[in-house]
Amino acid sequence: MSIGRSFFVGVEPTRKWGPFSIYDRKKANEIAVKAVQEFGITRIDDGDRLVGGLSGGERQSLAIARAVHFGARVLILDEPTAALGVKEAAHVLRIVLEARKRGLAVIFITHQVIHALTVGDHFAVLIRGALAADFRKGEKTREEITDLMAGGEAMAELEAEIESYQAAHEGRAPPVADLR
Known part of the structure; x- marks a missing residue:
């Protein structure tokens, strides 16, 4: 699926052609590329480019830009950096900070402490579904x-x-554990 088509799935812009309404590919591509570039993703400049050819970070950015474009006030991101490399994760974190700067509330679920500390200001730690902190x-x-x-x-x-x-299998005495 192209970036423009993916951006507008379910709410495609149309234009009239006689008695018919047809998908306005040009308008969809222009809006999608502009929305993504407003978040600083300058590598995306063609709305006909396939989403499958984007990096993981670019895909996350596209999803966030789409949510913002359609008026989301809260973003809930569940492990958005989990399958990304360091550069891509940093890119997604910048996008999250930009979304916050624009006034969106962001719920950022992660196991990466550094990522949480980078974008968060209020933290909740859950252990087996219970609030631990x-x-x-x-x-x-x-x-x-x-x-x-x-x-x-x-x-x-x-x-x-x-x-x-390890001590038992290496033939040495086990250490005394201090489990206060």
Whole structure:
């Protein structure tokens, strides 16, 4: 599917041709390219380009630009950087910051602490669906957040268990675990 067609799926711009309404490809392409470029994605300059040929970051940017164009006030992004490389992830984070600057509320779900800290100002950590922590930017260190996300005490227990296992298989005495 082309960028212009994908951008307008379900709400395609049309023009009259006699008694018929037909898809206005030129208008769709112009609007889609302009909307994407307003977010700083200058590599997309042809609305007829196929979405399948875009990078993961460009696809995410296209989806965000589409939502903004159609009046979204809240973006809910579930792991938008999960399958992306470092450059593409940085690009998506810039797009999210631009969306915030435009006044959109963004709910950014991620397992990447650095990504969350880059774009977030209020954080909630869930463990098995239950709220484990609720805090604002600057109230916790990156290490504390990582520890929370990793399960904290459970991770310390797992590390002690692994150390004991390794010690037993290497013929040395297991360390004394400090599990406060």
